[in-house]
Amino acid sequence: MDLWFTEYYTKNARFSIKIDKPVISLNSEFQRIDIFDSYAFGRVLVLDGYLMLTEKDEFIYHEMMTHIPMAVNPEIRDVLVIGAGDGGVIRELTKYETIKRIDMAEIDKLVVDLCKKYLPQTACKLDDPRVHIYYEDGLKFVRSKNNEYDLIIVDSTDPFGPGEDLFTREFYGNCYKALKSDGILINQHESPYYPNDALAAQKTHNRIKSIFPLAKVYQAHLPTYPSGHWLFGFASKGLDPIDDLSSNWSMLGINTRYYNKELHKGCFALPTYVKELLNNA
Amino acid sequence: MDLWFTEYYTKNARFSIKIDKPVISLNSEFQRIDIFDSYAFGRVLVLDGYLMLTEKDEFIYHEMMTHIPMAVNPEIRDVLVIGAGDGGVIRELTKYETIKRIDMAEIDKLVVDLCKKYLPQTACKLDDPRVHIYYEDGLKFVRSKNNEYDLIIVDSTDPFGPGEDLFTREFYGNCYKALKSDGILINQHESPYYPNDALAAQKTHNRIKSIFPLAKVYQAHLPTYPSGHWLFGFASKGLDPIDDLSSNWSMLGINTRYYNKELHKGCFALPTYVKELLNNA
Known part of the structure; x- marks a missing residue:
């Protein structure tokens, strides 16, 4: 065959x-x-x-979405995850005993049900008692929230189809409002390489930086995504991903296969052409 | 069609x-x-x-092979390039007025001739008066050299076919001998992702570190190479790629699209799984 x-x-x-x-x-x-x-x-x-x-390389994406913000602010208690029906981000978040609540807004219940049944490698922690799944549109869910979360992770599909609303100014504005004063927003940020992905990355960065006082972009090697060069956004009301990096993360004993503290600092150093793409808007 | x-x-x-x-x-x-x-x-x-x-992304590979060592030791005068028949590394090297001699040992004259004719984007500086092309086997060429070069760049094909000899202990030993006391060896180091490439990267690192007192590995996002995650070796008789990074590189006014000084430091921060691959031999 x-x-x-x-x-x-x-x-x-x-x-x-x-x-x-x-x-x-x-x-x-x-x-x-x-x-x-x-x-x-x-x-x-x-x-x-x-x-x-x-299954071979999901750890790269899920670790980079989760441990970057957690190492900056180990005080994170309340987390909102948007999308992420496969459970990979949830699995990484549940490694932190300090997290008290994980709300997850996933529009498609069938994705969650199928991942629970067929992708236990990622969906293994969706039944953790701290996890509350809301089968709702992420944009609508976050609209009603005020000053409630320390961290929002947007693990969306691409900016077309069901994920489209999660790349709008309105959505990022609502995320800002839903975050507490130390809040961090992490989002999958497309790729800088192929023209359509690069345009989406550029637009996304511009929208986020028009709303958040701090908006940086970091990168990872993700071999099974287009070009293998994937970007993530780190936006906050003030916390800087490098200047505010906690010195205690290693002491938590969290097992990772991609993320480590040197890489945390290194992944914010972007190639010149990527910096130019993000800044020329 | x-x-x-x-x-x-x-x-x-x-x-x-x-x-x-x-x-x-x-x-x-x-x-x-x-x-x-x-x-x-x-x-x-x-x-x-x-x-x-x-033509779209060769700048990534060629900049990362060249500017990393040049920014560590701006005193580099005598350079040996092995392979590199397309001329991309030579193009980047000729941006440095301080370089006095570039010897190039390329086994296949036809590659050079065809690149001069059909790939002027990379082959544009092969006629620079400082460039001396030797159509010889790289292993044999370097064998006869003693304390002659400040920098050797090994821009080889993969470790099978014509490039095979350029991944042997004997070859790295000869490079060590051919380098002066501040010498740096840069080599394309395969990829950590797909099993055969990862095994080649591991073997290569072990061979180099058995010969050079300092052997580090750095990475770049190279979308058209397997996995998009490519490694390079930085080995030296003492110079450290980060501790000895010159503060003057930016003042040279060299135009780059991938390389910059923050990225120089960031690219040596490897993912945990890559560090384990390289260290478990």
Whole structure:
């Protein structure tokens, strides 16, 4: 059987992975959901034809979304996660005993149900008693919140389809309002390389920096996302990701495979062309 | 016309780029050489079926091979480049007026001739009067040198085919001998992600660190190489890439699109899984 899943990074560049067997394919109210078993990457989750995660390298994305803010402010107690139906961010957050509440607003219950059943590597902590799942639109959910969270993590799909609202000025404004005075907003920030992704990264940065007094961008090597060069946003009401980096993180004994404290500082050092992209708007 | 060039990263993962038109395809004494025009990446050079460079992102690789050592030791005068027939490393080196001599040992004259003709973006400085091209095997060339170079850059193909000898202990030992007391060795160091590349990176690091008192590894985001996560080696007889970073580099006014001084420090901060790979040998 010669079965390949292909993602087009542009219409002229594509990445393909060989599929051992399809696990499940369904249409939810919001999107098409496919789960496959692959030879090189273990099980993979695909939404609307875009690869969301592979078991081989999901740790990179989920660690970088979570441990960067947690190492800056170890006092984080109340967390809101938007999207993240696969559970990977939740798994990383539950490693911190200091976190008291994790609200998760995921629009698509079917993603959560399927990940619980078929992707236990990421969905293993969704039943933690601190986790409260709201099957709601993230934009609407955050609109009603005021001064409630220390950290908001936006683990969205791309800025089209169900994830589109999570890239708007209105949404970032609502996140600002929902955050306490030490609040941090982390978001997946697309890639600087292929033209459409780069444009989305540029627009996103401009919107966030028009609302938050501090808005920085960091990067990771994510081999199964387009170009392998992925960006994340760190925005806050004042906390700086490097100047305010806590000296205590290593003492927590949290096990990571990508994140470490030197990398924390290094990942904010962006290539010149990426800095120019983000600043020329 | 629907023409695609495909590179298999493993037998179960592949990357494909759409070709506008083939420019030239020849077999040299050493390898098969193909040059294509692509839609998304401009002109591309392929050796033995492996993508060597694209006009869109070759600056990343060539800047990271060159400016990292030059910013550590601005006194570099005599440079040996091994491989690098496309001329990209030479182009970056010739930006430094302080460099007096650039010897280049490239085994395959046909690569140089074709790049001069079809890839002027990289091959534009091969006629600089400081450049001396020796069409010789790199291993043999360096064997006869003693205490002659401030910098050796090994811009080789992968550790099989014509580039194989350039990954041996014997070769690294000869490089050590050919370097002066402040000498630096830079080499392309494969990738930490796909299993065969990771094994090559691990072996290479072990060989280099058994010979050089200082052996570090740094990384860059190279979207058209396997996984997009590429490693480079920095080995020296004593100079440290961060502690000895010169404060004067920015004053040279050298134009770069990827490299900058903050990134210089950041790129040595490796992910935990990469550090473990390199240290567990």
